[in-house]
Amino acid sequence: xxxxxxxxxxxxKVMSSFVRNKLISEVYLPLVGSNFAKxxxxxxxxxxxxxxxxxxxxxxxGYGKTTLLEYVAARLGLVFVKINGPALGxxxxxxxxxxxxxxxxxxxxxxxxxxxxxxxxxLLMIDDIQHTxxxxxxxFISLCDAQRKIEGVWRGETKQYDxxxxxxxxxxxxxxxxxxxxxxxxxxxxxxxxxxxxxxxVLQGREELFELSYIENALTSNGVTAPLLTxxxxxxxxxxxxxxxxxxxxxxxAHDYSSVELNELLAVMAKLVRVQQLLSKVNRQYVxxxxxxxxxxxxxxxxxxxxxxxxxxxxxxxxxxxxxxxxARLIDDHYQGEAQTLTTGAEENLLKLAExxxxxxxxxxxxxxxxxxxxxRLTRIGGSDADPAARVMAELSVVADRVGEIARAITxxxxxxxxxxxxxxxxxxxxxxxxxxxxxxxxxxxxxLRELHAARLxxxxxxxxxxxxxxxxxxxxxxxxxxxxxxxxxxxRFMAHRFKSYRAVSDPRIKQAIANLERVxxxxxxxxxxxTISVSALSTLTDEQR
Numbered sequence: 235x236x237x238x239x240x241x242x243x244x245x246x247k248v249m250s251s252f253v254r255n256k257l258i259s260e261v262y263l264p265l266v267g268s269n270f271a272k273x274x275x276x277x278x279x280x281x282x283x284x285x286x287x288x289x290x291x292x293x294x295x296g297y298g299k300t301t302l303l304e305y306v307a308a309r310l311g312l313v314f315v316k317i318n319g320p321a322l323g324x325x326x327x328x329x330x331x332x333x334x335x336x337x338x339x340x341x342x343x344x345x346x347x348x349x350x351x352x353x354x355x356x357l358l359m360i361d362d363i364q365h366t367x368x369x370x371x372x373x374f375i376s377l378c379d380a381q382r383k384i385e386g387v388w389r390g391e392t393k394q395y396d397x398x399x400x401x402x403x404x405x406x407x408x409x410x411x412x413x414x415x416x417x418x419x420x421x422x423x424x425x426x427x428x429x430x431x432x433x434x435x436v437l438q439g440r441e442e443l444f445e446l447s448y449i450e451n452a453l454t455s456n457g458v459t460a461p462l463l464t465x466x467x468x469x470x471x472x473x474x475x476x477x478x479x480x481x482x483x484x485x486x487x488a489h490d491y492s493s494v495e496l497n498e499l500l501a502v503m504a505k506l507v508r509v510q511q512l513l514s515k516v517n518r519q520y521v522x523x524x525x526x527x528x529x530x531x532x533x534x535x536x537x538x539x540x541x542x543x544x545x546x547x548x549x550x551x552x553x554x555x556x557x558x559x560x561x562a563r564l565i566d567d568h569y570q571g572e573a574q575t576l577t578t579g580a581e582e583n584l585l586k587l588a589e590x591x592x593x594x595x596x597x598x599x600x601x602x603x604x605x606x607x608x609x610x611r612l613t614r615i616g617g618s619d620a621d622p623a624a625r626v627m628a629e630l631s632v633v634a635d636r637v638g639e640i641a642r643a644i645t646x647x648x649x650x651x652x653x654x655x656x657x658x659x660x661x662x663x664x665x666x667x668x669x670x671x672x673x674x675x676x677x678x679x680x681x682x683l684r685e686l687h688a689a690r691l692x693x694x695x696x697x698x699x700x701x702x703x704x705x706x707x708x709x710x711x712x713x714x715x716x717x718x719x720x721x722x723x724x725x726x727r728f729m730a731h732r733f734k735s736y737r738a739v740s741d742p743r744i745k746q747a748i749a750n751l752e753r754v755x756x757x758x759x760x761x762x763x764x765x766t767i768s769v770s771a772l773s774t775l776t777d778e779q780r
Contacts, residue, residue: 240345244313244314244315245313245314246304246305246307246308246312246314247304247308248301248304248305248308254305255446255447255450255451256443256446256447256450256467256471257440257443257444257446257447257450258302258447260443261440261443262302262431262433263306265429265431266289266302266303266306268429269287269289269403269429270289270306270310270403272285272286272287272429273285273286273287273288273289273402273403273404274400274401274402274403275399275401285380285382285398285399286378286379286380286382286427287378287427287428287429288374288378288404288405288406288424288427288428288429289403289404289405289406289428289429289431290405290406290407290420290425290428290429290430290431291303291405291406291407291408291431291432291433292407292408292409292410292430292431292432292433292434293409293410293432293433293434293435293541294409294434294517294520294521294524294539294541295409295539295541295543296539296541296542296543296544297433297434297541297542298433298451298542299361299407299433300316300359300361300407302433303357303359303405303407304316306357307357310357311355312355312356312357312401312403313349313352313355313356313357314357314359315345315346315348315349315356315357315358315359316359316361317342317345317346317358317359317360317361318342318361318362319360319361319362319363319364319365319366319408320362320365321338321339321341321342322339322342322343322365322366322370323335323339323365323366324365324366324367325339325367326339326343326366326367326370327367327369327370328343328370328373329343329346329347329373329384329385329386329387330343330387331343331344331347331387332387332390346358346360346386347386347387347388350384350386350388350395350397351386351388351395353395353397353400353402354400354401354402355401355402356401356402356403357403357405358402358403358404358405359405359406359407360404360405360406360407361406361407361408362407362408362409363406363407363408363420364408364409364410365408368419368420368421371406371420371421371424372421372423372424373385374404374424375421375423375424375427377397377404378404378424378427378428379427381398382396382397382398382400382402383395383396383397383398384397406428410432410524434517434521434541435521444514445510445511445514446471446474447542448506448510448513448514448542448545449470449474449503449506449507449510449545450470451542451545451546452506452542452545452546452548452549453470453549455546455547455549455550456502456506456549456550456552458498458499458502458554459499459502459503459506459549462499465488465489466487466488466489468488469487469488469489472486472487473487473499473500473503474503474507476500476503477500477503477504477506477507478507484496497554498554501554501555502552502553502554505552505556505561506549506552508561509545509548509549509552509561509565510545512540512565512590512591513540513541513544513545513548514540515540515590515591516538516539516540516544516587516590517539517540517541518540519536519586519590520536520537520538520539520540522536523535523536523537524536524537528613529613531609531613532606532609532610533582533586533605533606533609534579534582534583534586534605534606534609535579536583536586537576537579537583538569538572538573538576538583538586538587539572544568544572547568548564548565548568551564552564562593565591569584569587570584581605582602582605585598585601585602585605586602588602589602723754723755723756726751726754727751727752727754730748730749730751730752731752747763750763751763
């Protein structure tokens with residue numbers, strides 16, 4: 235029976251590489267302990283009667299969520315029942331093993347019900363919940379409130395488990411951002427009952443401990459620093475301070491280090507500090523990027539990570555004799571390999587990494603600027619695979635914004651030209667804003683646009699006005715008005731004609747907008763027509779089509 239239930243797997247086994255660093259001792263253990271006191275109670279007169287709650291640990295991959303909880307279970311003498319979220323998948327929505335789609339999912343559900351059946355001295359952990367379905371997580375709502383009850387299935391029979399007053403704790407852990415960059419879904423009523431801590435973000439006032447934890451966790455990976463684990467932990471902290479440039483004497487260290495060993499330790503520590511500073515930047519950018527809505531992005535999502543796991547991989551290859559160029563190549567090679575898993579997103583992520591490292595060449599910066607502009611444009615028009623009708627409205631919205639900007643610039647220049655003589659005579663003339671460069675740029679853009687579409691658009695061959703003078707007077711404004719009437723308006727009428735052929739254009743609002751565009755004759759009627767095309771109409775349309 236013990237073999238069938240696989241009880242040997244329920245004993246917590248702390249990893250040999252686990253380091254109880256200063257961040258865990260001073261920050262995480264008090265937080266976890268406070269939650270477990272609320273879930274299981276404490277000994278003595280201070281024990282609470284309203285036992286309830288849930289511990290929810292989130293972070294990007296590689297920050298030791300599972301390792302930390304296994305260590306806590308071992309120290310508290312709890313049976314550690316870990317449910318593997320990816321083995322359940324999004325298809326499991328019940329606690330009935332018979333409804334599991336495969337043998338591995340069935341085994342995980344049996345293990346979960348065994349934890350409920352044991353009922354006492356148990357830490358139940360559901361790991362990687364981003365791979366599970368929200369309906370499955372809903373089953374734990376009543377277990378995490380004051381009722382402490384849950385419906386399970388044991389040996390083919392349904393059973394209600396009442397865990398009030400029992401030493402039973404529930405913890406869930408996961409990456410708050412899935413591999414696609416979306417947030418995982420957790421029921422609101424469950425999140426409301428949880429104490430949520432992100433191990434991948436810096437807690438207020440604990441920045442130094444968070445940065446130090448990178449180095450402490452990587453000590454076992456490097457042959458030079460590994461012996462420090464058997465020595466006074468304060469030596470590690472002092473060596474890090476010395477590597478950062480703080481003047482400390484060797485006799486302040488608890489261990490008697492030889493000069494050769496001390497020099498090697500300081501050389502490696504200095505390089506680990508530089509690696510840690512970069513990984514902290516990468517981690518902050520990853521969390522910031524993953525938390526953004528795609529519609530509000532101004533650059534492609536950043537998916538490279540700077541976790542403890544990355545620190546460990548780099549630390550094991552750091553040597554005391556490395557120079558700066560060799561360390562930079564080590565980091566380059568590491569992230570080149572990491573980026574290969576992103577396939578088509580590798581280039582943009584490596585360019586963003588170069589920007590974070592402040593090591594961009596002029597060629598890389600130009601390429602990065604091109605990628606960002608193209609990304610914003612594609613996002614604005616709905617992407618290459620968007621619904622054609624939605625793209626029609628989005629493109630017209632973009633054109634409306636640009637024409638509005640042109641109209642405002644021309645109006646402002648004309649207003650200044652008309653009021654300037656009076657202001658000059660009164661002596662109240664403010665410093666003039668030279669808009670000539672902007673109008674000349676507009677001139678170049680519209681001329682290029684005219685040449686691009688001259689073969690397809692019925693643009694009259696009217697001679698252009700005389701060259702514009704150096705100041706933004708009526709002649710220059712007249713030239714811009716000519717170019718708009720002779721280029722933009724025919725182009726938009728041609729676009730409207732093309733849009734009519736889209737089969738997906740069936741909404742009457744879009745048909746009316748296209749018909750109005752076909753009738754545009756001048757700039758005034760163009761602005762009036764485009765003002766009727768609202769973003770809210772696009773949102774309503776796409777919602778209805780979904």
